[in-house]
Amino acid sequence: MKKNYLATLSTLITAMVITLITLTATAQTKTLKVVAHADVKILDPSFTTAYITRNFGYMVYDMPFGQDEKGVPKPQMVDKYTTSKDGKLWSFTLRPGLKFSDGTDVTSADLVASMQRWTSRDSIGRAMTAISSPEWKAVDAKTFTLTLKEPFGMVLQGMSKPSGFPPIVMPERLAKMPTTAPLTEVIGSGPFIFKRDEWVPGNKLVFVRNPNYVGRAEPPSALAGNKQSKFDRVEWLYLPDANSAVAALKKGEVDWVEQVPPDYIIPLRTDSNVKLGASGSWQGWMVMNQLHPPFNNPKIRQAVLKAVSQERFMAAMGYPLDMRVTNCATYFICGSPNETFAGAEPYRTPDVAKAKLMLSEAGYKGEKVVLLVPSDVTYLNAEGLMAAQTLKNMGMNVDIQTSDWATIGARRAKRDAPEAGGWSMYVTVAGGFDADSPITNAYLSASCGNGLPGWPCDKQLDELRLAWLKENNPTKRKVLLDAFHTRAFEAVPYVNVGQYSPAFALRKEIKGFEKLWGGLPLVWMLDK
């Protein structure tokens, strides 16, 4: 009897100890819950330029170089690098101990294959191919070289590119897969591991800390430095209803809303439990079909540019005054190192009467403008309706065709005339990284013969872009940049309708938010 009693007691104590250990372990798991700005559908940042997939890439992959908070490329996976005096031979050595999330070593062969994949996809990589015929080669397990036929001024900018197609590093066997479809296997050497077993597409995506991640000794600075996270687990939630997302933040069920809808910004400023911040710089764009009338005429595109009131567009999209840039007359990003107003002077002040006159002088004959307006994306809908009003104010014959974004996505690829099922104009937005230079901005980097919807083509822009890419002298580069910008205001490849900053919101318990950079969800900057 006594034996039974003792046995029961010892079993109970053991059970309690195990429970306590489990509870302690659970309590020690530090989790960050983020309401992501979109749902992750594609897991391959080397396939799509979707921002949510790019952000997914930052979590699980690392890059050879990373840009710091000043936008300067710093070695990341690379330990040391050298370049020859003529700039044609680059040599890179990897940091010791780098491993992929599956435990295998990162070798220079992985870097070479990943860079070859990146070169075939990205705008800087393609420019490098066109100008310098790059040859990536593994010398030994830790060293690889880049040989160029001509010097290329943006090697490090390319190898640290923060957006578009970032140069993520994956195992050689994956990097060599065709680029015609997205990869589904996710193996990187970044700070987190993607938990596929907990992935509920359309609802939740989970990351856990990568035990194989080897951080740098330097403190984190934007996409450079040590990315070791203070969180063991990060959950990206997709909450399609903005009201619920904000309510969840107020109640503390989530820690971070990556993009707060404009109409919630002012109410959230009065909530003492929430901190708001600006999430990078964005621009709204009116994209015109330059194959067919009326926008195949650059004079008519200039007239539209003259009619656009950025203040009205930004007000329609709902951003408060302090989150807009007043009259940002640049094709790049206002406030960035590439900011220039060369050639913009005639268009600094919107003037509908003058625009009407320009339209008449350009020979506009009342051709129908088929404007594609998305109904399912709130800010694009507002931007589209404002575009319609602007064109009507100028006296253009506007045919607004409203549909969902998926339909517009398919329709804008059609080269047909507007009357034959094609289109004349659609609206979109672009983040700062993807607007800020003649090569990262898709519409400014599109040379004649490109396949980009709108099909912009201006031979002078092509020549100036090429000259700017080839030039290594910073002063001469600046002169060429201004010349490019001046020509852009003549050719008008698209119209910038204003610059703004979306807002993010964090719970007050989250520390380090002031170190966030460029509107990117850099989890390793934060702590709770």
Next chain:
Amino acid sequence: MAYLLRRLLATFPVMGVVAVIVFMLIHLSPGDPAALIAGDLATEEDIANLRVVLGLDQPLIQQFYIWLTRLLSGDLGVSIFTQVPVSQLLAQRLEPTLSIAVLTMGLTLILAVPLGTLAAHQAGKWIDRCVMVFSVMAFSLPVFLIGYLLIYTFSIQLNWLPVQGYSRIADGLWPWFLSLVLPCTNLALVYIALVTRMTRATVLEVLQEDYIRTARAKGLGAIPVLMHALRNAAIPIATTIGVGMALLIGGVVVTETVFAIPGVGRLVIDSVQRHDYPVIQSVLLISAGVYVLVNLMIDLSYRFFDPRIQY
């Protein structure tokens, strides 16, 4: 049994017609998933290559044939966006959807049938009027508005319940129950209103029958009389509840969106917005199958309520 077999066999042509209609409607609507997957900066060449990889370049009839042969072998296909098997996507969504359906209809049954019966018994009196005012309001107010009010009151102000999300049964019964209280209350209000009105109307009609008058004349108490009346009024009530159950299993988009519940409804909407053909086709086909089966069960239940019915 013969009737049951006949009805089950009849589901095959119905499903066949549904399959053809769903496939054609989806594929003939404008929009191109390849353009969406390829992203904003994709060139025509990128999109064309992707269409080949996804098999979207093949003639429609061939795409239908491939889908149908896979379906008949039990393969629902793979999402063209996430590359996750549709069966896995459905399995993830089934637990929240079934949980919502069962709890909502349970709550409806517990509250609506007694309320409707009581209203019929007290027809014209203040209780009846109160029940009818509640029914009209619950049925008329938009679901999302009630959802927001519930969140504001019980989550933000009182801090009793979570705002959003679904907690799996495997993670504990209590968190599971808490995560469903608000969405199920939100949905149940509509169904309670509907079933209460239906119950009141049918019970009221039965209460005016001769045999009820006879029963009362013989001195039978109010409750036994109501029980008799309820059984005879059960067929339309069962039909309403059954159809409601089928609709809930098919997904409730607004409630799932407001409370961020990963159910079948949101899966369908997300897939439609992205033109994710394999997911839309499979989910709609399965929803149609569930609808057909639930209707069959409703028909079979009629014999339980009224043994005079013969098939």
